[in-house]
Amino acid sequence: MCQACGCQTEERPRAGPARGPVTWETVLQRNPRESMKAEKHPVDILDELPELIRKGYENIPEEDIVRLQWYGLYHDKPRIGYFMLRVKLPNGRLTPQQLRAIGLLARRFGNFAELSTRQDIQLHWVRLEDLPELFQVLRENGLTTNAGCGDTIRNITGCPVAGLDRDELFDSSEDLLSLVRFFYDTANRDYFNLPRKHKITLSACAYHCNYPEIHDIAFVGVRDGQQEGYTVWVGGGLSTNPRLARPLGIFVGRHQVVEVARAILDVWREQPENRLSFIKARIKFFVDRIGPEAYRRQIEERLGRPLPDWPEPPRPPRREFHTGVHPQKQPGLYYVGFPVVAGKTDGERLLAIADLAEREGLGVRISQRQNIILTNIRQERLEAVTGAMADLGFPLQVSGLRAASIACTSDPYCNFSLNSSKGLLEELLDHLEERLGPLDDIVISADGCPHACAHHWVGDIGVQASYLRRSDGSVEEALMIILGGGYGREARIGRVVARRVPVAETKRYLENLVRFYRQGNGRWGSFAQFANAYDDAQLLSIMETGTPDSAAAYAQSREIRERDAP
């Protein structure tokens, strides 16, 4: 009740933005990012680049720095004029020559390159004045950063060994490229001004290695006798409100993917409600609101025809990350997935890999596990190629845990990150392997913030950077532990089982957890099934004491979390 006049606060004269039907005018008033885009389409900032460089970084209005996101630029930490540049590789595919070009660039900029979790390669320490030359090199090599960041269609991912893997339903490469040809073209300006970032994936991989379940739009390859095409899922996405994608229950022919993607996007982007607030603009919130059945109807209305049904969402038989040696469909040829821990590498090594690929006549792919895959290796050359890669620091004989765990960009680069998740991942891998030996069927997701670029909601063991605040104001680095999540056939959003666990204790916790799992000798099936066979209190007890039964341990842990450390 209002102290001033005794009214209920809701009755006071209009306090703040009017609530009511949402119009474009409301959007422009309430969402300054929308008015920024309306004032000058970010795609046009490229024309101004010479002028911006002439003015100098400090004199450029912030809005233009934001517009540069549309060309793959994000501030490195701190925001003083150094940028991350994201080179998009559709389906993770690049030629040895392209790899060489990127390697040369990486060598110039701190000799650092990272493989992202969406089949991009990211450089850091780029300044505005470096851009004209950078963009020219990329252009000359058929590489792009268009829509690398910003409210756009991000890199379109897929199965990196499309066209090669023996188990794929069909070769989806051309279909993915049809999406790329349309959505990477800045002439299609409407699709460079979406309510928010948008992630599309397409594959016919039998194992769903490209995680359709966590994408905004997923084209999931299906086959029905002679008929090949895709069923479509929408509204997946992680971050703080994680969602699995919802099946639309439709079948789309291979030549129809662009048309259907456009219809899905048009329905979403043309409704002003979806642009009211930046933090609720992802398509998953729209799908929450209207549901997949209504969405399907609106899409069919757009297309002017009903779409065939595909009622049963396909489930992959098992998990597969395409690491290690695999025979290709093409007789006598192999592809090999080389682990790149936390996706960290450098210009020198990329150049060496480019040389190797060229010498041996190989193809190069980046996988969503931040790894490098070399393709078309002749059987008699396998030993030489894997030996050469081992010499470069990419040995093949590592555990599944080390090969397929992932970590986000984090410190020292990302402005959102609370820690170095790449460094943390390496520490966790070392600790667990030292105490427990090689571990093959578990993957860790290490994230530095809630945005979940490394999927901490669906990895077997998810850790997200957090902190412990003490009553004297001091702050200690800590972690949140998420368990029970899964990919593919076990797709599920995990649960936060422990909060504010100091790093040293996290190592002990995870050691106890994995040891307990291993002692079960596979009786639960996968790690995800194990984590879902116990409740949070039991899991916490296992981590704290090694057994699930200690309610006292659980209570003690809770108490430690709540009170101040000495």
Add this chain to the structure above:
Amino acid sequence: MVRLDELEAYQLAIEYEDESADAVVQWALETLHPRVALAWSGQAEDMVILDIAWRIRPDVRVFAVDTGRMYEETYELIERVRERYGLQIEVVFPDRLEVEEMVRQYGINLMYRDVAYRILCCELRKVRPLVRTLSELDGWFTGLRREQWASRQNIKKIEIDHDHGQIVKINPLADWTQEDVWEYIRQNEVPYNRLYDQGFPSIGCRPCTRPVQPGEDPRAGRWWWETNAPKECGMHCSLETGGFEKIMEAILQQAELRRQGAS
């Protein structure tokens, strides 16, 4: 002491995104009072939040950093608040030894001579007293609005403040326009800083704030003589590394020596 981690704050931000400023302020007061306070600098936004919060809890805590270089109209508004609301704004001052040393080294109006000196002056007179005050709190209210700067486009109504010890930062007016702010002031007869009637688009210290002409960029009202600096003073962004830190260290060392000499 109330702690929120990153995830909890993000989830609350989503939950409260569509709620009114009243609801956001109410949540903060219920969860964090008395260890939450409004950082008040005489802006129109601050008066709106003060009015909203006071109606929910008349003993809401409000503090103001008196930099020592404020406009008289701002001091006068502090008085009017006491008269109108019965609310005593807690006024905090910078460290006298630090400021005296700074003036001794660089002059009283150092801010006009170099961006580094201006930032040093902001740091000692404004940011440090703020940080001291925040170190005793679990959360603080600010009048930040997304419309104000491109770097504020994505602020949430509830978030964790990484620049100030991971306490909660509450921005209840995040999605308000300037018109919304003045409409509220008008409709609820909220006292406001008389400088606005003289054409000031925002309120800061006397040396660094001036009115703007109609049609002029409102940002021209702050630090207008500078050509190469970000238009924030450190309160709402991490002070970026730069040469001034070394100056600052030297200043502090000197102040410390004097402190020791004095004791």
